[in-house]
Amino acid sequence: MFSPNTYYERRKDLADFVSKGLIVLLGNDYSSMNYKDNYYPVFRQDSSFLYYIGLDKPGLVAVLDAESGECFLFGNEPTLDSMVWTGPEEGLIELGQKTAISQVLPIDLLGEFIKMTKSADREVHYLPPYRPEHVIKLSSLLKKGQREINAGVSLTLIQAIIHQRSIKSKEEIQELDKAADLSAQMHLHAMRTARPGMLESELMAQVQAIPVAVDSHPSFPIILTVHGEILHNHHYHNRLDEGKLLLLDCGAEASSHYAGDMTRTFPVSGFFTQQQKEIYQIVVDASDQVVFNMGPGVSYMDMHKLASRTIVEGLKAVGIMKGDAEEAVEAGAHALFFPHGLGHMLGLDVHDMENLGEDFVGYNDEIKRSSQFGLKSLRLGKDLQAGNAITVEPGIYFIPGLIDKWSSEGKLQEFINYPALHAYRSFGGIRLEDDYVITDSGSRLLGTPVARTIEEVEEIRAQAIS
């Protein structure tokens, strides 16, 4: 946790921005697996709750009066049973002290508290519910049906929070550096540990163990696959065969829950094949172009298109694409090979604030989301600002099902050399991803750099295999 004053100041700014009514911040609960008391091992607090309250335990709700600025913490006091079963715990007063809240109340009184507010005809602001438990709680608190709850979210509150959380403070950036460092350790460990013949699951277990060993956890389900062409592949049953590329997309949370998110793709064997090298280098180039050009005031949509053009130029050089690169990108031809967005905001969430609404976070009245295949998956289109933390993650994939579909339709054949794709059918996919903070003059890599060029990666892999 940061100092109590940090949370006090954040809440003050939030109350000023929202100005009227009551703000309800729901903390998260444990999530049950196969019966109520068998939880998923990791408790994950809601990120806005972490940002404004900082308390990392289940069963809490905070209510902030936007007019008076007063904040109330609702929760349960420890009991004899909880002491025996889960150990001694701090009471509500002690919890409140950590976050500069002096008014603490039993959670059973929350309903009455909200009822009084509503009868005084004051608006109750709440965020979009992304867990079913939120819908049930809000429905019960506000005496509204599920549909009304989903429709009644507060745009004012959403915008206020995005405004605050999009610009990271110095102490937040320190936490993002820590998260990136821990994420880097996962990647280095994988590069040093992967051996031909292993199962993906064996390597996955060792990669996951890195953050768990320091009492943290991955910031999202680990992608570790020799089928990198499946963008979010969460299976781990394949064998690491010689000649294949292994794609690892993973990151860790710092103890503060700020997230890291990195991707590396490396050869299972000690060295890349010539074909792999050629495609890999295009992805490096796309990333380098973006990093060289991005900074405050630069449109992230433009950066996505710059990466896409770099990919088209590269694929033209190896004979897979043809025609004018800019026209190819405008037509969406690159999306056969690069069907996702260049990156996203990063913070307390790995896709930062995605629960508040992707389009509110990444777009605005001027810059609208495209509906074109590929570009529609770009999470961030807005101009960058100093203090934004983002990922840069271009990739090239050969997806047999998608190639077959486009090819059979003769889709955009003026830009795509379909016959040349036969030689790449079992190539897989390559993605490279790093985390950056936008500075006043450009950008800075978060955390320790991890081997990324062909030479750097081959050096580690050749040592590991030998």
Add this chain to the structure above:
Amino acid sequence: MFSPNTYYERRKDLADFVSKGLIVLLGNDYSSMNYKDNYYPVFRQDSSFLYYIGLDKPGLVAVLDAESGECFLFGNEPTLDSMVWTGPEEGLIELGQKTAISQVLPIDLLGEFIKMTKSADREVHYLPPYRPEHVIKLSSLLKKGQREINAGVSLTLIQAIIHQRSIKSKEEIQELDKAADLSAQMHLHAMRTARPGMLESELMAQVQAIPVAVDSHPSFPIILTVHGEILHNHHYHNRLDEGKLLLLDCGAEASSHYAGDMTRTFPVSGFFTQQQKEIYQIVVDASDQVVFNMGPGVSYMDMHKLASRTIVEGLKAVGIMKGDAEEAVEAGAHALFFPHGLGHMLGLDVHDMENLGEDFVGYNDEIKRSSQFGLKSLRLGKDLQAGNAITVEPGIYFIPGLIDKWSSEGKLQEFINYPALHAYRSFGGIRLEDDYVITDSGSRLLGTPVARTIEEVEEIRAQAIS
């Protein structure tokens, strides 16, 4: 998965037992962490869905007509987007074939299907919702409020399922053996790997990696602590100091999701102290007594009391307790040191069928749950039957907060020698747990035996440390 016919036969028996109306079996979905698409890494299917349908993927619902015996599978077909993002998947027809269901329908039609059933005035049977998503789905399907949904669960369906799932078939017992074997590996690895000076989290990461490496996962959140006196301690921030006892309560799921659940307690140093040996041996004795005496027709409540008496006799011998052992147990004096139950049913859930209602699983009209501290936590009171799978897990704990409370009240001082407890204040806790199946003549240990006597444990630990 078992053969399609296994599921067909199980559903036939279920339909016969319930005899009237429609049975809705809700499959589980992914559970969101901090935004909708950031799931907990492990998808856990509902166990009754696994038992009757066997399909281990999210987004499915099965409806069984208790009168005709017909079964319908509702789900979504794969899309182009799902192929690109999460890979090629089987369609509903192929899924249905794996479980002998020929009638497959888009999930969007489920509401209409249920509406027709209700308008025909047929009862809709469903199980108690243990995830908030279940409440929301049932509420929407049956057009009822949350409270009505919780009140409207089908006792007939609950009893039918408990009747079937309580007696394990030969093929289920094979899966329980596999789960126990994998759980045993976790324990052996911990005994061989733990070193003084390590953090609990470092060892935890390595223990968790054992099932993850074979594409499985722990069956419940791992308890790994030098504070074994906290029964369900899920913190891992302490250091393994010389002289302390480390309590590890963990298990793995087999790929079929049958669960293992074992506990071992071992010295961080190579050897137990004399004080630790004395208490440890009492727990071994309690376990041995139960295993020697349990079998079909034997009351598990009696086994709990037998273990409790053995603990009292042992604690009398070291001067901690006094008076008549049977009277002490009836008065609940042992519960200061053994405040939990002897064990529970085991199966597709680690506390098998706990979501159906603990009292339905473990008690009946004749054998009611006690309200006495300690005994009230016994999950299983009924007579054992051949085919039951259960845990046996006695323990002795020195819980400072509880000792202080009882001592200050002078509670049951005719049985407890409070002054003698000073020497045990920082002892921690010991629990030993193994999994058994009840046979026609007695019981059989599930899985490979793991070091358990003082000599066996010291042998492994002394080797590990040296």
